[in-house]
Amino acid sequence: MYTYSDFDAAFVAERNKQFRAQVERRVDGSLTEDEFKPLRLMNGLYLQLHAYMLRVAIPYGTLNSGQMRQLAYLAERWDKGYGHFTTRQNIQYNWPKLNDVPDMLDALAEVQMHAIQTSGNTIRNVTADHFAGAAADEIADPRPVAELIRQWSTDHPEFQFLPRKFKIAVTGSPNDRAVTKAHDIGIRMIERNGEAGYEIIVGGGLGRTPMIGKVVRDFLPQADLLPYLEAVVSVWNILGRRDNKYKSRIKITVHENGLEKIQELVEARFAELRPEFSGVDQEMLKGIQAQFAAPAFRNAPVDAYLAARDADPIFRSWADTNLREHRAEGYAIVQISLKAHGETPGDATAEQMRVMADLAEQYGHNELRISHEQNVVLPHVHKSDLPAIHAQLREHGLATSNIGLISDIIACPGMDYCALATARSIPIAQEIATRFDALKLEHDIGHLQIKISGCINACGHHHVGHIGILGLDRAGVENYQVTLGGDATETAAVGERAGPGFSAEEIVPAIERIVEAYLEQREGPEETFLQTYRRVGLPPFKAALYPEKVERAHAA
Amino acid sequence: MPKAFTPKVITANALQEGDVIYLTRDGAWTRNLSEAEVLTDEADAQIQLLNAEARSSEAVGVYLADVAEGLHGPEPTHFRETFRRTGPSNYFHGKQADL
Structure with missing residues (x-):
């Protein structure tokens, strides 16, 4: 998993310090709400019906046990003991008080998390396949690319006042679990003639005018990714409508101008931008990739798993419904349903978060994922550990066997x-x-x-x-x-x-x-x-x- | 013809806590809709709204919400205001638990 560089840590600390001062100035009356609102939104803080809401990014849905425990801590310390996982791999706290939010952000920074660009007219949290690095059908792990995009898009000077929000999703599998065709930009990692590259989809989106994204470039060489993305967002930043927020998303820009016109403009802008990318981005990508090296999978018998399947029909039903095929032999991807019948979809209590963090630490190489389907994933579990995991999950209301079924809403x-x-x-x-x-x-x-x-x-x-x-x-x-x-x-x-x-x-x-x-x-x-x-x-x-x-x- | 003015209360969210507040007759904020002042004159309501909006160090998102006058003070006429007065329906949180 990615670990913050000194630069990242200093950047987040500085941003948190700024926000703390902005909250103070709002409370003492030096800032009006009109002045403060864009500042709080840049830091993920909304005002909803009953209270403020803090939206915290879980970049590309990946987090470790320590981070999950800190999310539990925030829920207990500053909220009402639970959090809500969203369709964009974020977590939302529904009850924070304004004065507490700077402390919450500092607590997040302790575990290398933040709420930057989870709102506002910026490039939002980059989402990815929740089975990244684990799925049997995967061509390449999308997370290093997503992390590169996060670094590029965070505080990008050209893209802080976009016509509207902008959402990017990345998948490294032909089976799309990241809803790439309903994003402003969807990126599919592909191979052509043995060369790795990307298919770039643009102009998808749901909302008032739902549109399926269109392929704007069917094969983009790896090294061209950032300048190409920059070209797309840059073209939209100029063309995108600021007169009507319902017509401001790139899907409307593509629809109104036509894909060919957009392609033409993007290619022209790309030609200008490409020389400015000297290859530093590719060096950075290599560094990031090294941090996403697969864990050391073990070679062990799966007899205990098979025996439990035969002996316990409840376990078998759970295994048949909630597990997915892992790329390593003897391993499985475990999906933990946050959709217990009658409960709120996507909600987890602080206690449940800790249980999942402990399970990931003990059995899952310390890794957890949040899916856009509002469930939690243990991506790397050896099958022999599944009976023990299932028993723990059952004790905490987390063993509902309904992934992909009608109640997994x-x-x-x-x-x-x-x-x-x-x-x-x-x-x-x-x-x-x-x-x-x-x-x-x-x-x-x-x-x-x-x-x-x-x-x-x-x-x-x-x-x-x-x-x-x-x-x-x-x-x-x-x-x-x-x-x-x-x-x-x-x-x-x-x-x-x-x-x-x-x-x-x-x-x-x-x-x-x-x-x-x-x-x-x-x-x-x-x-x-x-x-x-x-x-x-x-x-x-x-x-x-x-x-x-x-x-x-x-x-x- | 313009629509007849319907009874209103002034409502907002408290700046620091974020919770739903209403303006009372004596100009204080209350958490309780039943204690809110019901405004029945449009000109008066607009002036009160301007005054309330000026109190930006106390309240955020001030607006006039429709109410009906009930036995125990004003009652919401739209379900959104019912939720604001009560809290969410999935947990016993918010006003239904706190008041």
Whole structure:
């Protein structure tokens, strides 16, 4: 894992010192809120419905046990004993007091973490595949590239007042687990004729105008990455609309100007910028890569694992559902569900954070990951240790076997916390999970992703959910719109709106009807919801969602 | 014709704690909606709003929120204000626990 250089540590310390003074000046009245707001946002501090909210970056979703323990400490010392992991691999604290935030930032700096550029019109926390360095299908570890981009983008003088926020995601696997096609820039590490390089995708995004990203360069040589990214952001910085914040993201710039025009401008700017990159960036990348060397995997028998599978059906169900294939023999990737039925998606108590930190230290080479799906990952676990890990997780409410299933729901904080929200998300997620747990159907249903957003900004990724739910305010009442057929992977697609929305009371039964329709329509248990949807299309689901309309049509 | 003015309270978040506050008749901030002053005259409401906005070392994001007058003082008319007055629905945190 990356360790701060002296420069990094001094930079973060200096920024924290500045922010401490800014808070003091805000409290003593020397700064107005209008003056202070951009400063606090640059340091990840929002004001929400009930309190301030501090958003802390977990760069490319990677952290070590010490860092996880410090996150637990912050939760207990300055918050209400828990934290909320987000769809952009950040953690949010919902209850800090303004005067405490400088101390929280200093505590984060002690473990080489920060909240810089987790908000504001800057390049945000760079996200990556949460299985980076571990996945069996991986071509290259995306984290060194993500770290390089973090260093390049942090406090980049040209990019501190962008037209709007800017999000970058990197994957090193052909199976995209980083939602690269729904980012302002998505980077896919690829190989061509034995040469490593990148496919650059631009102009993806969700929100009010969802767009799937377009390939702007199909093969970018490794050494060209930073000047090329700089060219893209630079072109958008000039062209991007500042007159209307709903039209300011790069997806709109690409849409309005056309991909060819953007390519032309980017290539011209790239030609200017390329000579300025002397190769220092590549030297730095090499240094970073060395810090991400794989741990020393051990060669040991997996008999204990196989015996536990045979002996304990609960363990077997957990292993079958929550483990993923590791690139090293005898190892597994462990996904820890933060979606216990009826709990808040993505929340972990301080105690749970410590348990996960301890498990990572004892069994997982000290590494943890946060997924954009709001779960925690132990990327490197030897299979013989799985029974012990599972037993520990069970004791702390962390052994729910539901990764990728209907109750593994992404949900934004919604109107329970967020000042922008138009409806609640969390209670809907809780009710769906509880309902399908009671039905004991979710393993039979199989892979099905529900994603819920509490407003059009789509932090809950509803557009790319197999079933997407969007909470709106319709004449002063919460109302939930359903989209179907979205896909967050390499075959990314925006879901189709099914029809009129449902009230908070109607939405769970509506989801149940969709699932019943799927179970009726599917050709067999091996055909997933998305495959069925792609085969049969919207009509049977629409009929299930709006039975009264079908009856009326027949009557007429 | 312009819409008739509906009853309002002045609300904001406290600068230091961040929690939801309302303005009372005597010009103090309260955490309790039932203690807030209900403004029924539009011109008066606008002046009170300007005055409250000027108190920027105490309050952030001052605005007028719609209310209905109930038996125990003002009541929210929109669910957003109901959550602000109560706290989140997933945990017993915020005003529902503190007040």
